[in-house]
Amino acid sequence: MEQVTGYASDDSGSDNGSSSLNANQPSGDNYMSQDESYSGNLHGNDDDEEYDIDEQFYVDSLSQINANGDNERNNIDDDNAESEVDASRSGSGCQGGVDGPSGNDEHSDDDQFDLDMCYGEYQQESLDRHWAVMVKTFRLLDEVYTFYNKHARECGFSIRKDSLKRSKDRARTVRLRSFSDDHSHTLAQPDEVPFLRSHxxxxxxxxxxxxxxxxxxxxxxxxxxxxxxxxxxxxxxxxxxxxxxxxxxxxxxxxLAQGDADTAIGIMLTRKDRDPDFFFEHTVDAEGRLQNLFWCDSQSRRDYLDYGDVVVFDSTYKMNRYGMPFIPFVGLNNHRCTMVFACAIVSDETEATYVWLLNTFLKANCQKRPKSVITDGDAAMIRAIRKVLSDVWHRLCSWHIEKNMQKHLNHKSLKEFRALLYYATTHKVFEERWAAFVRKWQTERMKTWLHRMYRKRTLWAASYLSGGFFLGMRSNQRSESLNSSLHLHLDYGMPIVDMIVHYENCIVRLRENEAYDDYMASQTLPVTVTECQAIESYAAKAFTQANFYMLQQDMKKVQELEVIDRLTGTDSQRFVVAWKNNKDHRFNVDYTPATGLEDRSEDGAFVLLHPFISTGLEDSSEDDASVLPIPFI
Incomplete structure (x- = not known):
């Protein structure tokens, strides 16, 4: 048996512009408008295994060539050839070669010659293209479609697959039975082709x-x-x-076919199967709708065990289409870069919600409590922290306080209030300075705000927070930085699933940056710039670069100090120091070595260890009193 599959364009003699090689198929129901198609027929009377070009078609094609070897085109009238030739198909040889009828046409013979040449070139080009297509053989019908679709793109028309009639014994190769390159519609321009369906x-x-x-x-x-x-x-x-x-x-x-919340829970379950240490919990309301969702992966849990001394968390809005607040728990790693410990989506910002959130956070991290937390001034969050983390230092974000200052205070009083916010004194001195500030600047408009700030003074005043451990952070800019990064990809119209996916992308970028910092710390050493080369060289090896540069800046300041006197006691030492250019301004520095934290090095220097920062300090002698052996923490 033999199968012959044919291609036909849309100018095959039918009135509706459609074409098909199946004569029994009604016209007009094969095609979408202005689409070309190919269709197949069955021929079972050929014993050859390979396919040959249809003999009748070959005879028909040869009959179109006259005795002189010139090509003839049946649907073009030779008497009116000047007006019927399509200039776009004629090639460069016919551009501008046809003049309109006039009373003084002295080049009529030349025009007729040019027209004949254009027509001959067009016919030769069509015939060459015809036989170039007809000699093609294909092993699969998909190859046929791909070939013809490529040809259609080059010419500017669209095609589609028609129904194919197959023989029971499928052939191993496919040849074309017929091919016609005539069209009953206007071809698309090159810049219009991408809008055609098959392209x-x-x-x-x-x-x-x-x-x-x-x-x-x-x-x-x-x-x-x-x-x-x-x-x-x-x-x-x-x-x-x-x-x-x-x-x-x-x-x-x-x-999202099963719902946004159900899909989000499904993603969590999938990650739990892939990562056994992945942790997540969620709650639903009485109607079964998602209320709260908390999650953290195994890497985040390990990071919290190593660097979870200070935790910053803050809520942000417009991160999903439901208006549910997004709350990341972030902190600092040993490179002083942001790292994420956990993340949550909650339905509201009530005290009960925050209590659930904090208890879940402790549950995910084996009940390890941070040393301090930094949050915004939300009252419900403050009450929840007092219930769950009552023994933890709590600080309000200084950026939010600055923003409220500008809103409630007179601009002339901002400088004095910043002194209360940032400069540490004794509690007694703070109370005196606060009373003086209230007497000087309080008005009816700011009275309520000042009273509220005084009640929360232990959460924002440096005088009450000097004993806390905050790693130099005063605001929740770490959390805000993560939120701003998420806002680049999220908006209020996105579902929860999108928010989860983009959150994971941000985590990947943060961990990539951490890996690069680890590489720099292990493969490079910072340059020493101060006079204390031994201290700097030791610190460059002991510190990560971010912490080393902080120490280096302080060592530059130490060079501007000198030890005026030293008092030695049984358990401690007191150093009296002053600026070299202003010895009237003196400082007393008391140094008491902590048991178990002091270690002698081979060069006589001792090392003070700290969870984040350690430094080597030379043992001062009478001959070298310019080196100040005080710990950098």
Whole structure:
């Protein structure tokens, strides 16, 4: 048996512009408008295994060549050839070669000659293209479609697959039975081709690449701009912009088919199966709707065990379409860079919600409590911390206090209030300075705010927080920085699933930066710049670079000091120091070595260890009193 599959364009003699090689099929129901198609027929009377070009078609094709070897075109009247030739198909030889009828046409013979040449070239080009197609053989029908679709793109028309009649014994190769390159419609221009249906399709590998970029937080218009840049212009793009948007929308609808919250819980369960140490908990309301969601992966839990002395958390809005606050728990690593310990989505900001959130956070981290926390001034959050973390230092964000200062205080009083906020004194001195500030600046408008700030003075005044351990942080800018990074990819219209995916992308970038910092710390050493070369050299090896540069700045200041007197006691020493250029201004520095924290090095220096910072200090002698042996913490 033999199968012959044919291609036909839309100018095959039918009135409706459609074409098919199946004579029994009614016309007009095979095609969408202005689409070309191919159809197949069965021929079972050929014993040869390979296919040959249809003999009748070959005879018909030869009959179109006259005895002189010139090509003839049946649907063009030779008497009116000047008005019927399509200039766009004629080639460069016929441009400007036809003059309109006039009373003084002295080049009529030349025009007729040029017209004949153009027509002959067109016919020769059509015949060459015809036989170039007819000699093709294909092993699969998909190869046939791909070949003809490529030809259609070059010419400017669209195609679609028609129904195929197959023989029971399928052939191993496919030859074309007929091919016609005539069209009953206007061909599309090159810049219009991407909008034709058969040339506006997203292939499987392109789909996977687009979804990967979308999952990484890249906006869809940027993805399409990347495709256009790759192919050189939008006219050469394999699909147009709307196709990309529709495909992404359909994929999202498939993902959210079971509901946004259920899909989010499903993602958590999948990660739990992949990472046994992954932790998550959620609550639902009486109607079964998601109320609160908390999660942290194994890496975040390990990071908290190592660097969870200070925790910063703050809520932010407009991160999802439901208006549910997003609360990340962040801190500092040994490179003084932001790291995320956990994350949560809550339905409200009540005291009960924060109590659940803090208890869940402690549960996820084996009940390890931080040494201090930094939050904004939310009253419900403050009450929840007092219940759950009553023995932990709590500090309010200085940035939020600065913002409220500018809102409630007179601009002339801001400098004095900042002194209360940032400069540490004894409690007695603070009370005196506060009373003086109230007498000088209090008005009816700011009276309520000042009273509220005084009641919370232990949460923001440096005089009451000097004994706390905050790693130099005064605000929740670490949390705000993470939130701003998320806002680059999220908006109020996105579902929870998108927020979870983009949050994970931000975590990946933070951990990539941490890996780079670890590489720099292990493979490079900072440059020493002060006179205390031995101390700096030891510190460069003991510290990460971020902490070393902090110490280096303090060592530069130490060089401007000198020890005037030293008093030695049984358990401690007192150093009297002053600035070299102002010895009237003196300081008393009391130094008491802590048991178990002092260790002698080979060069006579001793080392003071701290969970984050350690430094080597030379043992001062009478001959070298310019070195100040005080710990840097």
């Amino acid at each position: 506006n399709q997203i292939k499987a590998f392109e789909r996977a690449e687009i979804l990967a970029m979308a999952g990484a937080g890249i906006r869809k218009h940027i993805i399409f701009d990347n495709v256009v840049s790759r192919y050189g212009s939008y006219a050469k793009s394999p699909f147009e912009r709307t196709k990309l948007y529709n495909m992404c929308y359909r994929e999202k609808m498939k993902l």
